[in-house]
């Protein structure tokens with residue numbers, strides 16, 4: 001076996017004076033980097049003129065090969081590379097200019113300051129139209145989430161179709177995440193009303209009876225037949241994780257009379273938990289399946305629609321994730337739907353490591369989590385989950401109430417901004433909007449707040465060099481996996497030490513890209529992959545700018561092609577220092593853009 005670390009040091013022009021210079025990086029001096037991890041260290045100075053090979057790599061007649069973007073994407077036809085600054089996508093006879101936002105950002109601020117933290121938006125009544133979806137995509141939405149608790153499958157299908165059309169026509173790579181309902185106890189849909197206000201001291205009836213059109217006043221339907229049997233007089237009933245609270249005062253057959261003790265807004269299908277003697281009552285929930293029969297139908301729907309992620313609510317154990325993954329694999333051989341475990345119950349915390357290991361990512365679902373554990377424990381649990389996910393190389397989303405007040409108001413509270421900053425500082429892969437984007441009055445403003453806070457905090461922490469280095473354990477099961485990990489860890493470290501402008505990774509499955517992301521390097525990671533589904537999936541991971549690119553096993557030609565395409569688009573320039581790694585050739589290459 002020949003596992004070599006190859007350092008191709010191509011020197012083409014004098015070093016940018018703002019970054020450290022290395023006088024021995026030149027055509028006549030090759031330098032052995034202090035890397036001793038590999039059996040054979042082949043150090044090769046590649047002196048060929050990179051620009052000379054570009055013409056043969058770029059066949060003007062070929063179809064679009066390069067699609068860039070970090071939620072704001074674009075398609076660059078090889079034919080346009082030399083001349084055409086406006087990047088065009090031809091989906092029909094007319095051409096549409098795309099990616100103006102991302103490109104403008106990359107060009108104005110340099111790609112060093114692009115946002116690393118990814119943004120997930122829950123789509124609901126206020127954002128389901130094509131124009132609103134486009135505005136969200138332009139505003140930085142990387143993943144659109146649809147919550148199967150709400151709306152019909154037809155409604156969800158139309159959202160998926162619109163997102164797909166947006167991607168095709170405008171060159172975005174917005175991924176779709178389907179979130180299951182789960183079989184927890186929740187309220188009915190309030191007889192069609194958007195919300196209802198419960199005032200202090202009011203008596204409300206929670207009933208397992210279903211009501212057709214005429215729902216009696218102050219009556220709420222509960223979806224679970226055993227509800228009236230399970231609760232006891234004196235129990236505390238929490239709606240939506242404690243946003244509204246009631247005390248159970250009387251049981252009459254299927255009806256449970258409750259007095260409101262903390263007033264608030266009741267929203268359709270809000271979750272219900274009941275507490276007795278200071279802790280949540282969960283015996284019954286423990287017996288309910290994590291994936292209900294309705295969830296299985298929704299999952300079939302998600303597979304048929306080709307969603308990118310399925311997020312499973314109220315995961316209790318790793319088995320359910322493993323089972324779902326094999327179910328998906330059996331149903332859709334070619335698809336690579338990633339399974340995200342939502343951490344929102346006591347059981348999920350008990351089995352945290354196994355669950356995360358079995359999943360393709362996790363969500364800190366603070367809404368329901370805060371209804372199951374004391375609220376003051378939520379911040380430390382969040383930090384723990386975020387750290388563990390990074391160590392195990394799984395993307396992690398911090399969700400719920402990040403900008404809750406923006407459902408009603410155009411400006412966030414200072415406390416909300418601090419909460420968002422903290423999640424960015426913890427270097428979660430992604431932040432999620434829920435009600436703010438699903439049914440709030442200011443979805444675009446809320447997204448803009450996430451975007452600006454992310455960019456600001458990321459930059460501040462980079463400048464301050466305040467990031468704690470994290471111990472990254474070996475996670476691969478084979479020697480070859482371990483080599484990939486060492487290559488990525490070393491490449492990220494070299495990138496920081498040398499102050500390079502970008503890391504490039506050529507990856508078929510996205511694995512090497514995720515390993516680079518795990519190191520949270522100072523520079524952005526340009527991830528080149530040949531399939532659109534992998535590109536969309538990488539859109540959830542910290543610091544990756546995913547591009548679709550047809551590439552070969554010949555790294556030199558890949559690099560030349562990439563340099564030409566990116567330079568034509570003014571995304572990189574001669575003299576930029578780049579470190580490249582790839583799946584195909586286990587190597588680290590350091591070079592200046594010719």
Ligand SMILES: Nc1ncnc2c1ncn2[C@@H]1O[C@H](COP(=O)(O)OP(=O)(O)OP(=O)(O)O)[C@@H](O)[C@H]1O
Nearest residue numbers: 122123124125147149150151267367434435438439
């Ligand atoms: N497809 C939809 N149709 C109508 N309203 C929606 C839709 N999706 C979300 N909402 C509204 O936005 C609110 C917040 O959305 P979110 O997805 O966070 O849901 P949730 O019901 O709080 O539950 P969870 O996230 O725990 O599943 C919901 O309570 C609901 O009022």
Ligand SMILES: CC(=O)C(=O)O
Nearest residue numbers: 365366367368399400
């Ligand atoms: C997102 C979600 O499910 C929660 O916070 O409960």
Ligand SMILES: [K+]
Nearest residue numbers: 179180181313
């Ligand atoms: K859900």
Ligand SMILES: [Mg+2]
Nearest residue numbers: 344365367368
């Ligand atoms: Mg939840």
